[in-house]
Amino acid sequence: MRRQEKKPSQQSRRQFLKQSSVLLSSLPFYGKVPFAMPFPIPKHQHGTNLHWLGNHAPDTKRGVTWGVPWSKGALKDAEALVLAAAGEANLCAQHWVTARWPDGSVKWSAHAAVLGREDSGADLVLHKEGARLVRVDKSIVVAEDDDAIRVNTGSIQCVFPKKGGNLIKSIQLGTRMTATDGQLVLYWQNLPEQVAGEPLLSEVLTSEIRDAVVEHAGPIRVVIKTTGIHRSDTGRELLPFTVRCYCYLDTSSIRMVHTLVYDADEYTDFIRGLGVRFTVPMTDPLYDRHIRFCGDNGGVFGEAVKGLTGLRRDPGKEIRDAQIAGNATPPISTFNPSVAKGLPYIPSFGDYSLTQLTPDGFEIRKRTTAGHGWLSSAHGSRAAGAGYIGGASGGLVFGIRNFWQSYPAQIDIRHAHTDAAGLTLWLWAPHAPAMDLRFYHDGMGQDTYEEQLAGLDITYEDYEPEFGTPYGVARTSELEILAVDRTPTHAELANRVKDMQHPPLLVCNPTYYEKSGVFGGAFTAGPPKSVAEKAIEEQLAFYIDYYKKQIEQHRWYGFWNYGDVMHNYDHDRHVWRYDVGGYAWDNSELSTDLWLWYYFLRSGRHDVFRMAEAMTRHTGEVDVHHIGRFAPLGSRHNVMHWGCSAKQLRISTVMNRRFLYYLTADERIGDLMREQIEAVHALQRIVPGRKVGQIAAKGEDKVSMSFGTDWGALASAWFTEWERTGDEEIKQRLLNSMESIGNQPQGFLTSSANMDVHSGTFERVGNSNIHVSHLSAAFGLPEICAELIGSLHVPVFTKAWLQYCEAYNADPAWQKRYLGQTFSKPNLGQGHSRLTAYAGWFLKDLTLKERAWKEFYAGASGMKLGIPSTIRLAPPEVLSERDEAPLSTNAVAQWGLAAMQCLAFAGDPMEKGA
Template sequence: MQKVKLKWLEKPRIDNIGVTFCIPWKKGQLNNIKNIVLRSEDGSIIPAQSWVLSYWGDGSVKVSGHAAFFGTNLPDEVFACIEEVAAKKFEEMIRVFEDKTHINITTGKLECKLCKTGSKIIEYIKIKEKVICSNLAQVIKTEKISNLMGYKTKVEEEYIPEILGAKIESCGPLRSVIKVWGRHLRNTKMTFDGSLLKQGWLPFELRLYFYANSDKIKIVHTFIYNGNPHQDFIKGLGLKFNLPLHSPLYNRFVRFGGDSGLFCESPKNLIDVYRKERYKTMFQNQVNGQPINFDIDEDHHYIREINNTPEWDEFILFQDSSEHYVIKKRTSYQCNFIKATEGKRAMGFAYVGDENGGLGVALKDFWQKYPSGFEVKALTSSEAILTIWLWPPYGEVMDLRHYDFGTYTSSSYEGFDEYRSTPYGIANTNELWLYCFDYPPTSEQLLEYAKMQGFSPLLVYSPERYKETEIFEGLNLPDNSNSKKEKIERILTAIVDFYLKEVERRKWYGFWDYGDFMHSYDTVRHMWKYDIGGYAWQNTELVPNIWLWLMFLRTGRFDIFKMAEAMTRHTSEVDMYHLGEYKGLGSRHNVVHWGCGCKEVRISMAYLHRYYYYLTADERIGQLMDDVKDIDKQIMHMDPMRAYFTNDPENRVHIRVGPDIMTFCANWLVRWERYQEDIYKQKIIKILDFLKKNPAAFISGGIFDYDPENNQVKPIEYTGGSNFVFCFGNTLVWLEIAKNFEDKEFEELCAQQGLFYTEFKENKNEILKSWGVPNFGFKLNIFNIGMAAFAAMKKNIPELKKEIWQMFLDYNKNPWLKFICNGGINLQLSTIPVPVVEVPFISTNIASQWSINALLALEFIGDELQEL
C-alpha cells in the first residue's frame, strides 16, 4: 500500500467543515482515482469524493481533486493511500434536484433552494424546516453627478439583479458546486443603450459550494465591470439576505468581528438600572448570546424599565481603510447614527439571529480589500436585512477613470503611445462563507468563526512530496548543507520576507490593488514609483506569481501562500479582460492596473495560475485558464507589434517567440494536461517543429508572421539584443514542455540557448553560425541565467557553472543584494511622511527573476556551488 501524508495549511478553529484539496502524483503512479483512499491517523477511512484535474502524457493521473467532510476532533494529519478496498458507504450524501426554475440542494444538515430566473439567487436556506435566511440578492447602487446652473446634484440609482441561469457545475456525493450568473437592470426598466444593451449592467456569477452533512456554504462571487468609467460610478455593491426574527427584541443579537474580539449588542440592550446582581448577570448572558427568560412576577418592574429604552434598528460596520473601521447604530433611518466604537482591522465577520438561531457570514480579506462593510437593518421588525458590502455606499464612489488624458511613453515607460486605458471588461472576485445556526450560538463560539476570517480550510502536502512528484518545473527544496548554499537560501528568504513586509509597510491594500506589488523604487523620494507610468503597479510583469508559488511549495509557509493566493486572484481578474475588445488579454504594468496601452497575451497566461488550481481545484481559476486556450486568435485584432509595423502592406500579424509564442504553448500545455485534448498537443508539436527548423527564432528580437487559423509561424527578421525569450517564465515553460513530450531534440535546443548568452565561448559562435545569425553581443544576465544553468548541467561545463554562481552573488551587478541581506536601511527623514525600510536599486522585475533563476540554478548546478 502506497501512503502519503497531508497536513493542514493552517488547522481550522472550527469543527464540522467541508474541505476541497488536491493530491499530486508521480508520472505512472496512479491510473484510477477509485483506488485513492483517505485515512485518519488511527487508520479509519475518511469518506471522500475524487476527480481528476490533470493527466501526465502517458494518461496517468497528474493531479487529483478531492472533497471530504470532517466532523469533530479534526485530525492533525490525513493520509492518502493507493489501495483496493471496498468503498465506504456514505452516511450522508448531498442530494440535488433540478427543474426549470429552481435547483434544490440538501446536505443532511440544511436545505437550499436556488433560483434560475428572477432577481433572487437563493430563495431560502432551511435547517429542519426552519428558515435561516431567504431572498439572497445582489445590491448595486450607482451615483451620477451633474452641474447645472451652478448647482451640484448627485443622483443615486439602484439596479435590479436579473438571474440569467444556473447550472450544476459539479455534483458528487460529498460536494456539489452550483454556478449562478446574471446581470443588473435599471429600476426604471428603461432600455439600455450601446454596450449595455446586450450584456446588461455589471454581469456577475456566483459559485456556491455545498458539503454533505454540513451547515456551511462557501460562495465565490465575481462581477465584471462593463460601464463607462467617466459616467458609471458604483456607489454600493453587495449581497443582502432576509432573516426571520420571532423573538423579543432583547433576544435578538448582532455580532461584528473586531480586531481581536466581538462587538456584541442587541436592538434592546438590557440595563443595569437597579444595580442588582440578577440583572447584571442577565445582561452579561445577553452579551454572551444566551437568550433571556424573565419571570413576569419577579421582573415586571425591570421589564417596564427596559421597555422604556431605545430600540436600535440599524447597525453598520464600515472598514474605510486598511487601518480603520467604525461601528455605528441608529434607531431609525430618520434619525442620526451614533458611534459605538472604532478599531483598526475588523475580522470580516457578522452574525444576526435570535433565540431560534441565525446566520453568520465571513468575508475573506475584509480589511485588505477595503472599503468593505456589514449593514443590519429592520432588526426590530419580523424580518431583518443583513447586507455584506463588497463596496459600501458610505464613502467615496468606485472611481475607475485613468490618472491622466494621455500617455508618457518615452519618459515613463508606458509602452505604446496608444491610449487604451479602460476598465471595461475587468473583474473582481471575492470569497465568503455562510454559517447557519438553528440554535443561538454563544459569543465564544462565534469568535472562533470570526478568527477564520473567511479563509477556506486546506490540506496540503509537504514540500518533499511536491518536489518528488515533479508536477511543477523548477521546484527544489531548501538546502543549507554548506555555507555556499546557505548563503543563497538566506538571500531567497530575505527577498520574499522583504516583499511581504513591504505590503504592510507601504499599505499595498485596497479593493482593486490587493495582491499586487509595485514595480520600481525611487531612491530620491524614498518610495515606490506609484505615480510614474509603467514603473508603478507590477501586474504579472516578469512573473512574480511563479516566484511566490515556488517559494511556498518549497517552504510550506502560510504567509507566502496567502500572498500568492491574493496575487493569483488579483492578476487573473483585475489585470485581465473578461469582456469586450480585449477579452482574454491582460494589461501591462501602469499607474492604474488597466492603464497601459499594451494589451498582452503573456499577462493572462494560464501557466501563472495553475499553481493555485493544482492546490485548491478552484473552479473560477479553472474557468479563467479555459478562457485563454485559444488566445492566439485574439491577436488577429490586437497585433502585439503594431507600433513597429504600422505600414505592413501584407497586413500580417506580428509576434515574438518570447512573450507570445511561448504563452500560446503554455496555455495549450495547461489545456492538454487538464483535458487530454490532442488538438492542443498537436498545436505545441507544430510550434516545436518550427523552432527546431528555425532555431534562430529564440533570439529575443526575432519578429514572426503568425497565422492563427492554421497555427502557422513564418520568420520575418532577427534583431537580437533583448531577453524576452527568458524573462516571462519562458525557461520553465520550454523545459516543462520538453520533459512532458520527452523531446530530446528540443531539450538540446534549449541547452544551446543557454550557451550563447554566456561568456563561455565553447561552441557559442558555431551555434550562432549554424543558426544563420551574427553574434549580437549576447551576454549572461539575471534574465537568461536559469537557461544557462540548464546548459551547464547538460553539457557539464565547470567554467560556466562558476560563471553563473559568480554572477548571482556579484554585488556590482546586483547592488541591491547587500542591502536586502541586511534587512534594508531604516530611514526617518524630514522629506518622508513615515519611517521606511529601504532597499536601494530594487525592482520587482529583478527580485522575481533573481529568485526564480536562483531556484533553477540550485536545481541544475546546486551541487557544484563553490565558495566565492
C-alpha cells in the same frame, strides 16, 4: 474549438428519482451517491502525507478542497484513493482528477472532505491501495427542475433559483428558515460626487439571473454556478457577474465566490455600492435578538437589539448574564416587575453599520430606525468583516474574506427589530466615495507615436488614447454565510471567523512536491546542503520578508489593488513610484507571481502561500481584460492596473494561474486559464510590440507572434488545457507550434514569425538573422519549456530550446563557433543563468552547470549574493516608519527564480567568489 473539461461529477454520480419532504417535490436528483468508506488501513502502509497549511486546522467541521500532485505513472486514477487520519481512522472523501501526464496517469488530483480539528491528528494520509472498501449510502442530495436547484447537505436545505433576481431563495436549518432572498445589489450614479449646479442621478440595480447550473456534484461537495447581470427597473444593465456557491456534506455553510466584470463607461457610470443582500427572519423577543461584529484581532462587538443591561432598574443577574452570553433569557415573568413593565420604553436598535473606509480604521454605528440619528458605538483599526445576526434560537454567521485588505467595505444590518431583518455585505461601501476608474491624466498631448515614445522615455509609461480603460477587467471576492441554531459565544464566533478569513487548506510537504516532478522540476526542497546554499536560502527568505513588510508599511491594499506589489522605488521621496508612469503597479512584470509560487513549493510557508494566492486573484482578474476589444490580454505595469497601452499575453499568461488551480481546484481560476486558449486571435487586433517595430501579419488567418512572451503564454494555455482534458486538437496545435519553432533557421534565436491561428504552425522565416530579447524568457518561458520537454517528444524543439539556453549568456567566441554569427550581450544575465543551468542539467554538462553559477554570482542586471543593507526611516523624515533597501521587484523576482532553478538544475552552488 474549445472542449469542456469532463466534470468530476459526471464521472462519479448517478441520477435517479427520489421523494423528499425537505425538497418538496419529486425531481431528478444528483445523489444519493454511495461513496467509499474503507475499513482501517494498517499503520505500516505508506501513503501521501498531508498537513494543514500553517498548522491551521478548522476549529469545527468544515468543507475543505485541496489538490495533490503525483509522479508520472504513480497513480492510474483517483477513484481508489483513501483518506485516512494518521493511518488509523479513515474519512469520507471525494476524489477527482484535474490533470494527467502524457501516459494517462494522474498528475494532479483534487479532493474534498468535511474535516475538523478532531480529524487532523498528526497528519492526514492519502493511500493509493490496500483498502477494503464498503459502500455508504450517504451524500449531498441535489434536485433540479426548470425553475430551481435544491440542495440538501444533510444539515441545511437551500434553493437556488434559475431565473429572477434571487441567487439564493432560501436557506433552512432544521425547521428554521435562516435566510431568504439572497441577491446582488449595485448603487449607480452619474457623477463621482455632488457638483454644485449639476443634478446627481442615481439608481439601484439588482441581480438578474441569466443561467444557473450544477457545475460540480459529488457526494461531499456541490458547486452551483450562477451567471447574470445587474439590472435596474429602468432597464439599465451593468457589471455581469458569476457567483459560485459551495456546499459540503453535513455542513450548514455556503461559501460564495463572487466575480464581476467591469463593462461600464468609467466617465459616466460611477458605482457607489456593490454588495450581497439577504433577508434574515427574526422570531425571538427583541431582547433575545443579537448583533455581533468581529475585529481582525479576534475581538467581538456584541449587543442585543433591546438591551437589558445598564438600565436604571436591574432585571436580575441571571437575565443580564443570559443576554450577554446570547442565550434565551428566562421567562418575562421572572423579570424584575419594574423592568418588565418598562420594556416598551427601552429603545430597540434595528439598524447597524460597520464601515471600513481605509485599511487602518473602522467604525460601528447604530440607530433605532430610519429617520433618526446614528450613535457611534465602537471604533477600531481593522475589522474582520464578519459577525452574526439572529436570536438565541439561531441565525446567520457571515463574513467577507480579506475585508479590510479590500477596503472600502461595509456591512449593514437593517430592521433587526422587525420580523425580517436585512443584511447587506458590501464589497464596495456606499459610505465611501464612488468607484472612480477614470484615467489619471488627460493624455498630455500624446497624440502621435513620436509623442508617446517621448512619454515612454521620460516616465516609462506606454500611453495611447483609449487604451487605458478599465473596460473588461474583473474582480473576484469571497464571502461565507453559516446557518446556526443559537447565538455563538464570542470565542466560537472568533474561531469561525478565523476559518472564514484564513480557510484551512491541506498541503503536502515541500519534498513531496519536489519529488512529484510537477511544474518542470524547477525547485528543490529540504534543508540547505552547503554553506553556499544556506546563504542563498537566507537571501530568498529575506526578500519574501522584506516584501511582506512593504505591503504593510506602504498599505498596498484596496478593492482594485490588493494582491499586487509595486515595481520600483523612489529613494528621494522614500516611497514606491506609485505615481510615475510605468514604475508603479507591477502587474506580474518579470514573473513576480512565479517567484512567490516556486518559493512556496520550496519552503511550504503559509504566509507565502497567502501572498501568492492574493496576487493570483488580483493579477488574473484586475490586470486582464476579460471582455471587450482587448480581451483576453493583460496590461503592462502602470499607475493604474489597466492603464498601459501594451496589452500583452505575458500578463494574462496561464503560467501564473496554474499553481493556485492545482493546489486548490478553484473553478474561477479554471475559468481564467480557459479564457486564454484562443487568445491568439486577440493578437490579430492588438499587436503587442507595435511601439518597438513589430508589424501585424498580413492575412486573416495569420498573426505575428514572438517565440518568447507571446508563444510562451499561449503554450502554457494549450498545455494546461490538454493536461486537464486530454483534448487532442489542442495538443496538435501545441505540437505544430513546437515543431515549427524548432524548424526555424535559428530556432528560438529567430525570435518571431507568423503563426496560422487555426493550426498553431509558424511560417518558416526566410533569413538566418538572430534576434534576442532580454524579456523573451522573463515571463514563464523557461518554466513552460521545461514542462513541455518533459511531457512531449519533439526533438527539434528540444534542440532549439537547449541552443537558446546555452547561447543567451555565451561569449562571442561560442556564438561565432556554434551559430556562425554573434549578437550583442543582452540584459538580465543573472536571471538567464537558470537557462544555462537547465541546459547543463539536461545535457549532463558539468561545464555548463559551473557556468550557470558563475553567471548567477556575477549578478549582471540583477543582484549580488548577500543580504542587502536596509535602513529604518522614521518621522519626521517620512510620514510613517518604513524599511528601505536598494531593490526593485524585477530584480528580486528574477534573482529568486534564478536562485531556485540553479539549485534545481545546476546542483550544489559554488562558494561565493569561486
